[in-house]
Amino acid sequence: MSANTFGTLFRLTTYGESHGPGLGGVIDGCPPGVELSEEIIQRELDRRKPGQGSASTARKESDTVRILSGVFEGRSTGTPIAFHIANEDQRSRDYSTISEVYRPGHADFTFDAKFGVRDYRGGGRSSGRETVSRVAGGAVAQALLARAGIAVTAYTLELGSVRAQIADPQGAQDRPFFAPDPDIVPRWEELVRETKGRGDTLGGIVEIVATGVPAGLGEPVFDKLDARLAYALMGVGAVKGVEIGSGFAAAQANGSTNNDPITPQGFASNNAGGILGGISSGQTIVARVAVKPIPSISREQQTITRSGEATTITVGGRHDIAAIPRINPVLKAMTLLTLADFWLLQKRNA
């Protein structure tokens, strides 16, 4: 399996760089008959595209998707679904300052260490722009899973250290900033303004909720559902931690409080986050992701040149202040791709 392919039965292969002609991917393994169109994929891409909200990069990309194969008269045909998204606003000349100098916190140093050649115009393959292909692939997984009643949502729980109250997680999907609590949005907007004014950036926590997942998805040993979900989510740039259910808080709990009592009517709580022994329990799956602050900051930082000499850098170009909320649909997509894979596996084994 190529390092650019995700999944086993439902596979996404992606290509493209931030400043190349475009990005895209191929979905292999989607059964025939799934309702699909450019509009259906575009709906998801529109949630991620740049230029929306005060935390977003000023780069203007319409992220218009073109389906090249695998869909006929509004349905998947069972053949590879290929899609392409053209880059429209590279303005690559803005990026000359990072050609010889490594940005602290970004992948410039490690990319050079690995490949010895780096397309310095923006983040290249390491750019968050690469996630556009994941969202398109996730939209295909969403269409497949909708037929089974499985749905995924992802919303901001914390921006910086300002936490939202979760009153209605299920209804959160279409709210501004993908926030479960609309009252928090003005406070977050103010935090973004103030942080941007200091030439700095923000991280946060995103919560992901999957409903309608039947009991039995996942494998008991190496391909545990929680392990594969963490792999999928950690594979997104800027993600630094993943927890399932009560997660890190479980370390301080007792068995008596952390266990979810089982009654004839079902589980009495959901500290497990919907997964026990690597297998879905039929409860709602809950994961949280820690997102680090954007590394490209306009404040002076200490670094080195490609030849190892000490220097400083003040990063220019067009950058997000926070990957949140644009990362939210990406995390949703990675969860959908993971679930689609396990769902097909379970159907095959049934």
Ligand SMILES: Cc1cc2nc3c(=O)[nH]c(=O)nc-3n(C[C@H](O)[C@H](O)[C@H](O)COP(=O)(O)O)c2cc1C
């Ligand atoms: C949706 C999204 C948008 C991002 N926007 C930026 C950005 O504008 N500038 C930047 O320096 N990093 C941005 N990042 C983060 C970097 O891509 C990421 O930190 C980098 O690839 C290094 O990977 P790591 O943080 O996982 O180690 C973004 C990430 C995502 C997922």
Ligand SMILES: C=C(O[C@@H]1CC(C(=O)O)=C[C@@H](OP(=O)(O)O)[C@H]1O)C(=O)O
């Ligand atoms: C363009 C997007 O976000 C980009 C994510 C990103 C990064 O380093 O992750 C850096 C910036 O772009 P560039 O690669 O040109 O420096 C952002 O604008 C996008 O998400 O569509």
